[in-house]
Amino acid sequence: MTTFLGMPSLPAFGSGNLFAGESFPTAAHRELGNAQLRANLGHATHTIRDKRQAVVSELPDWEQLRDAGSAIKQAVMSRLPELLEEFETNFTARGGVIHWARDAGEANEIVAGLVRDTGETEVVKIKSMATQEIGLNEYLEEQGIGAFETDLAELIVQLDHDKPSHILVPAIHKNRTEIRDIFLREMPGADPALTDDPSVLAMAAREHLRRKFLTAKVAVSGANFALADSGTLAVVESEGNGRMCLTLPETLITVMGIEKLLPTWQDLEVFMQLLPRSSTGERMNPYTSLWTGVTEGDGPQNVHLVLLDNGRSAALADEMGRSALHCIRCSACMNVCPVYERTGGHAYGSTYPGPIGAILSPLLTGIQAEENNSLPYASSLCGACYDACPVKINIPDILVHLRSVDVDSKRGKKKVPSQMDVGMKAASWALSSGKRLGLVEKGLPLGRLAAGPDRKITKLPGIAAGWTQSRDIPAPPAQSFRDWWAKEHRNAGDAPGTPEAGPSRTPSPDTKETPQ
Amino acid sequence: MRIALFATCIVDAMYPATAKATVRILERLGHEVVFPSGQACCGQMHVNSGYLKEAVPVVANHVAAFDTSDYDVAVAPSGSCVASVKHQHPMVARACGDAALEARATAVGTKTYELSELLVDVLGVTDAGAQLGSYFPHRVTYHPSCHGMRLLRLGDRQSRLLRTVQGIDLAELPEQDQCCGFGGTFSVKNADVSSAMLQDKAANIESTGAELCTGGDASCLMHIGGGLSRQGSSTTTLHLAEILASTLEEPASVTGEVRVSTGKALR
Numbered sequence: 001m002t003t004f005l006g007m008p009s010l011p012a013f014g015s016g017n018l019f020a021g022e023s024f025p026t027a028a029h030r031e032l033g034n035a036q037l038r039a040n041l042g043h044a045t046h047t048i049r050d051k052r053q054a055v056v057s058e059l060p061d062w063e064q065l066r067d068a069g070s071a072i073k074q075a076v077m078s079r080l081p082e083l084l085e086e087f088e089t090n091f092t093a094r095g096g097v098i099h100w101a102r103d104a105g106e107a108n109e110i111v112a113g114l115v116r117d118t119g120e121t122e123v124v125k126i127k128s129m130a131t132q133e134i135g136l137n138e139y140l141e142e143q144g145i146g147a148f149e150t151d152l153a154e155l156i157v158q159l160d161h162d163k164p165s166h167i168l169v170p171a172i173h174k175n176r177t178e179i180r181d182i183f184l185r186e187m188p189g190a191d192p193a194l195t196d197d198p199s200v201l202a203m204a205a206r207e208h209l210r211r212k213f214l215t216a217k218v219a220v221s222g223a224n225f226a227l228a229d230s231g232t233l234a235v236v237e238s239e240g241n242g243r244m245c246l247t248l249p250e251t252l253i254t255v256m257g258i259e260k261l262l263p264t265w266q267d268l269e270v271f272m273q274l275l276p277r278s279s280t281g282e283r284m285n286p287y288t289s290l291w292t293g294v295t296e297g298d299g300p301q302n303v304h305l306v307l308l309d310n311g312r313s314a315a316l317a318d319e320m321g322r323s324a325l326h327c328i329r330c331s332a333c334m335n336v337c338p339v340y341e342r343t344g345g346h347a348y349g350s351t352y353p354g355p356i357g358a359i360l361s362p363l364l365t366g367i368q369a370e371e372n373n374s375l376p377y378a379s380s381l382c383g384a385c386y387d388a389c390p391v392k393i394n395i396p397d398i399l400v401h402l403r404s405v406d407v408d409s410k411r412g413k414k415k416v417p418s419q420m421d422v423g424m425k426a427a428s429w430a431l432s433s434g435k436r437l438g439l440v441e442k443g444l445p446l447g448r449l450a451a452g453p454d455r456k457i458t459k460l461p462g463i464a465a466g467w468t469q470s471r472d473i474p475a476p477p478a479q480s481f482r483d484w485w486a487k488e489h490r491n492a493g494d495a496p497g498t499p500e501a502g503p504s505r506t507p508s509p510d511t512k513e514t515p516q
Numbered sequence: 517m518r519i520a521l522f523a524t525c526i527v528d529a530m531y532p533a534t535a536k537a538t539v540r541i542l543e544r545l546g547h548e549v550v551f552p553s554g555q556a557c558c559g560q561m562h563v564n565s566g567y568l569k570e571a572v573p574v575v576a577n578h579v580a581a582f583d584t585s586d587y588d589v590a591v592a593p594s595g596s597c598v599a600s601v602k603h604q605h606p607m608v609a610r611a612c613g614d615a616a617l618e619a620r621a622t623a624v625g626t627k628t629y630e631l632s633e634l635l636v637d638v639l640g641v642t643d644a645g646a647q648l649g650s651y652f653p654h655r656v657t658y659h660p661s662c663h664g665m666r667l668l669r670l671g672d673r674q675s676r677l678l679r680t681v682q683g684i685d686l687a688e689l690p691e692q693d694q695c696c697g698f699g700g701t702f703s704v705k706n707a708d709v710s711s712a713m714l715q716d717k718a719a720n721i722e723s724t725g726a727e728l729c730t731g732g733d734a735s736c737l738m739h740i741g742g743g744l745s746r747q748g749s750s751t752t753t754l755h756l757a758e759i760l761a762s763t764l765e766e767p768a769s770v771t772g773e774v775r776v777s778t779g780k781a782l783r
Contacts, residue, residue, distance in 0.1 A: 029708045338695050342712045378706060380699025380713070381564060383666035403566030404611075420701070424567040431525060431557035432573035434581065441529050456745055466704030470711035471742030474530070481523050481532035485551050 014311025014364035016104030016134040020349030023374040027347040028339075037173050037344050044172045048335045051281025052388070059277070068270045070392040073326035076261050077316060083228040083261045084307065090231025094293025096303045101255075103310050104134035110306050111136060111220065111253055112143045118251050118302070120145075120217045126235060126242040127151035128222025129167055129329050130255045130308055132351045136220065147220065148212050150241040152205050159186040165345030165353065168279050168331040173344050176201065209241060219245035219300070223256040224328070225271060226305075229264045232292040233305065236275060236285050246289050252300035257308050259316075259325040271328060274390035278330035311364030320401040321363045326391040327356050333385035333395060339378055348375060355385035359398045367405050376402035419463045434482070441480035451475030517639075518548045520587035522578075522628065524597045524734070525557035527755075531734045537761035537768075538593045538631060544648055544761075545639055554581035559608070560600035565701045568611055575608045576617060582624045589638060590628040593757045594733050595664025598630040603667060630664060631757055632673040632732060644760050645682035651764045653683035657726035658756075659717070659740065661733040662695050674732050674756055681759060687724035691716075698739035714743040721751060728752045728770055730759055 020027070031037060056062050076083060088098045099114075101107035115123055123140070125131065125147050137147040137158070149158045153171040157164050160182045164170030171179070180196040187208055194204055221242065225234040233254055235242050246252060262268060276285040294303050316322050334340040334354025345353030349371065350361035358379060362372040376399045379385075385395045414421070430440045451457050455475040460468045467473070519542050523535040539549045559574030578601065582590055592598050602625040609618035635641040644650035658678055664670045678686055697703065697713025704710075717740060721729045729744075731737050734755055741753035754770065762768035 025706050025708065028706065032708050032712055338697070338713050339706075339709050342709055376566075377702065378709075380662075380695050380697055380702045380710065382662040382695035382699070384662075384693075384695070387666055400564055400566070403564070404568040405566075407566035407568075420565070424562060424565060424570050428562060428567070428570035428573055431559065432577040434552075434554040434556050434577075437525065437528070437556040444529065458746070463704050466707030466710075467742075469707050470714060470746055471703075471739060472745040473742060474738070474745075476530055477532050479532065481528045481535040482551075482553070484532055484536070486553070489551075 012102055012309065012311070013314050013366045013369065014103060014133075014309075016310065017132060017351045018311070018361050018365050018372075019369060020361070020371040020375055022349070023371045024347060024378045025374065027349065028343040028378070031343045031347045034344075036175070038342060040173055040175055041341055041344050044169065045335045045341045048169075048281055052278060052332060052335065053281075055277045055281050055283055059273070065270060065273055066390055066392050069274050069328075069390055070323075070326065072262065072267050072270060073391050074323070076263065077259070077322060077325060080258065080261070080316065083263060084258060087226055087228040087231055087261060088307075090229070091233075091293060091305060092231070094231050096231065096293040096305055099304060099306045101306050101308050101310070104308075107134045107255055107306050107308050107310070108136055108139040111255065112140060112145065114251070114253050114304055115140070115145050115218055116143075118218055120251075122146045122148065122212075122216060123218040123220050123253075124212050124216040124245050124249065125149050125154075126219065126221035126245045127154050127170075127237070128220070128255065129351060130222045130257050131220060132164060133257075134255070134308065134310065136255065148216075150209050150212065150245060151237075152202065152239060152241070155205055155209070156182060159183070163346060164351070166331060166334060167329050167345075167352065167354075173346070209244075213241075213244045213248055216245075216249050218251040218253065219249040221245060221252065221254045223254050223260055223305075224275070225268060226256060226261050227263075227265050227268065228261055230292055232265070232290050234268070235287075235289045236272075237287045237289075238280060238285055240287050243287050243289050246291060247299050249300055251302040251304075252291075253304045253306065255306045255308055257310070258312050275328055275330055278328075278332040278388070278390040311366075314366065315360070315363040318363060321359065321398050323393050324356065324359045324363050324395075324398060326393050327360065328391060330390055332388040332390060336384040336388045337379075338382060338384070339380065343378075348378070350375075355379060355395045355399075356393070359393075359395055359402060362402055363398075367402060367409055373406045373409075376400075376406060423463075438480070438482050441482060444476040444480060445478060447476035448478065517589065518550060518587045519634075520550050520552055520582060520590040522555055522558075522582065522590050522592040522597070522601070523551070524592050524594045526738070527593060527734050530738065531755065534593050534734055534755040534757050537755070537757040538591065540761045541631075541635070541648055541757065542591070545641070547639075550587055552581040552584070552587075556581075558597040558600040558605075560596065560604060561700050563600070563604050563608060564699075568608060571608050572612050572614075575605050575621065579605065579609075579617060579621045579624050582628070583620045588627075589634065590624070591631055591634045592628065593631045593755060594735070595630045595661050595668050595670060596733050596735060598628055598633075599663045599667035601625050601628045630668055630670060630732065632664075632670060632677055633668065635677060635760075636673045641677065642680070644677050644680045646680070648760055649763045650681040650760045651683050652681050652759045652762045652768065653685075654728065654770055655685040655687060655724075655726045656759070657687045657689045657721055657724040657729050658692070659689055659696060659721070659729055659731040659736065660692055661731055661736045664732050665693065670732070677760060678730065678756060681762075682764075684759070687726050689724060689729070690720045692720075694720075696736050696740050698736050700735075703739065711743075714739065718743045718747060718749065722749060726751060728754050730754050730756045732756055 099110045140147045149155045156171040166172040176196040223233045224236045276282045340354040348357045358375040381396045456472040527534045559571040562571035605621035696717040697710040737753040758768045
């Protein structure tokens with residue numbers, strides 16, 4: 001008998017802001033009722049969608065770039081432990097300090113401890129998905145440490161005590177009048193004569209933030225990429241507020257998911273083409289900051305990196321789902337998603353909304369966590385997300401995979417099977433034999449009876465009522481195609497009830513089944 | 517060529533006129549059509565709803581019905597069902613550990629074509645009016661269904677065929693690449709979101725002033741048609757096979773009989 005010491009018996013799932021607190025259909029129902037939200041979202045997603053399409057179409061090698069991005073990420077995932085250690089060696093050699101965090105709780109404690117060690121009670125923050133995921137701001141607040149978001153949209157959301165609803169444009173659900181009201185209400189020293197002109201609003205935020213940048217001693221960031229061969233971290237941004245945070249304070253603490261690694265500097269060339277075009281629809285982003293440990297006399301002298309698992313190892317263990325970890329957080333999938341466009345990001349509960357969130361959240365937390373099992377169903381499987389993904393994550397296939405994980409996780413555990421369970425079982429029986437389907441089709445005239453003189457069915461019971469809430473069903477035909485064919489070709493020796501194996505043949509071209 | 521028709525369960529049970537039209541088109545081109553009577557359904561409803569275990573017998577049945585050398589190619593008037601046969605069937609077989617079924621499913625998938633794919637790529641139809649005698653003097657708009665567009669990469673095969681139908685007045689559908697919101701059980705599990713998507717699709721269709729909306733998938737057309745009907749619209753839906761099969765001598769009727777597809781009306 002072999003004993004594996006130190007091997008966890010269960011996958012360590014993620015914690016923090018990764019959960020749908022209510023089922024997606026319930027949340028979506030509420031969000032769909034918000035006409036302002038739908039108008040804002042429709043406008044914003046269509047604008048970004050069109051911009052992305054324009055800059056993507058101008059690259060003749062876009063598909064090869066996507067293939068390269070996908071291949072690099074796959075290579076990273078297949079040797080992640082080795083690359084993490086290589087990164088740690090190089091980052092440490094250049095004066096940085098690495099911390100390993102299993103989950104949100106550990107990461108939060110590490111960051112709070114590092115801030116406390118500096119004696120400071122305030123930190124400035126660069127927009128970061130990882131710190132949203134672990135709920136760092138809320139945790140720091142509990143510990144008496146104020147965390148100030150410096151990205152304009154994150155600032156708006158934070159001032160309003162709201163949650164981001166999009167990973168790239170977190171305040172996509174707010175229009176400029178709403179933003180002016182938030183500034184007037186929540187921003188210390190805001191000019192009472194503030195208008196809702198975007199440039200006026202930007203200047204007000206700039207003044208507010210400048211005070212923070214010049215006094216902050218500690219900054220907290222995320223990272224878009226980490227280069228294993230040199231121990232370098234990278235942040236890609238538009239506003240320059242990140243650059244301020246990365247250069248002005250004395251202490252810099254970065255929180256990064258372990259999947260963000262790239263093997264070499266050269267790999268960055270692929271992602272620096274893929275990311276800006278896919279996210280903001282720009283050929284290149286305004287600011288790219290790279291830092292490697294500590295440089296004496298220049299920038300932060302106290303540099304830390306918290307490497308976050310929080311369910312990533314569990315996701316990596318799922319053979320069908322692991323490519324979700326290839327995500328570079330560009331948000332192209334949500335901008336093209338017809339579901340996201342109508343419900344917005346809050347309906348998904350988790351920090352990660354849209355198609356990628358519908359697979360990533362349940363992969364990180366396990367399918368049975370809270371209402372996350374409703375997320376993989378939040379898609380019509382139209383496939384627009386897969387086409388837009390710069391690293392070719394096959395989101396529809398993973399959605400289908402997670403649905404089967406969900407269904408299987410409930411097998412044998414329910415006292416009474418659901419209507420869906422019963423229906424699927426019956427359909428499996430009827431649809432796994434031509435003879436049985438033919439028998440069921442003998443009941444079509446009953447459907448015609450139910451349809452009545454209007455020749456449409458307008459009300460169905462049970463779960464099927466979901467269909468008839470907005471659609472009719474036409475009266476079924478008097479006779480199925482199968483039945484018609486058998487009668488037409490009876491002479492050829494095939495009729496209902498005869499053996500199913502051999503195909504039957506049509507005796508002559510152009511039969512008499514023409515419209516009257 | 518001997519062509520096996522995979523009618524698909526929804527066409528078999530609800531829209532037999534679409535299957536008859538498919539037969540008519542192929543026979544008009546001089547091909548022999550066979551109907552493997554063991555066929556039932558591709559099983560994508562089960563797969564897409566997460567009921568993989570229940571999908572296995574459905575997939576196995578389809579493979580058994582079509583795993584014969586008695587035909588040259590198989591055709592279905594559906595992009596979605598063909599995509600399922602090609603992509604999902606080997607996956608389902610693999611997931612249940614049946615390597616033999618996987619190999620047979622892959623072989624069947626390779627021989628299976630969506631209707632416009634078969635007509636354009638294999639049978640060389642470039643002009644429906646000239647080669648099929650297609651005649652359909654109506655204002656029509658066209659919705660390219662997601663799975664045909666994104667899983668099979670049908671491109672403009674369907675719209676090119678439609679454009680060459682004699683007498684047709686084809687109106688461009690705004691935002692045509694947007695999903696109609698059907699998505700199988702998505703339409704009942706997330707009925708609110710699905711209905712919101714359908715509402716926008718229906719509004720775009722109405723904006724074209726078309727008498728009817730056509731497409732290559734009966735399921736999407738049932739969804740769109742069901743929504744239009746509920747809204748009291750006079751616009752209906754009709755599968756593109758029925759438009760291609762329509763001729764000057766035997767025109768497809770656009771209201772009532774064809775949509776409801778009664779055997780009587782068609783005989």
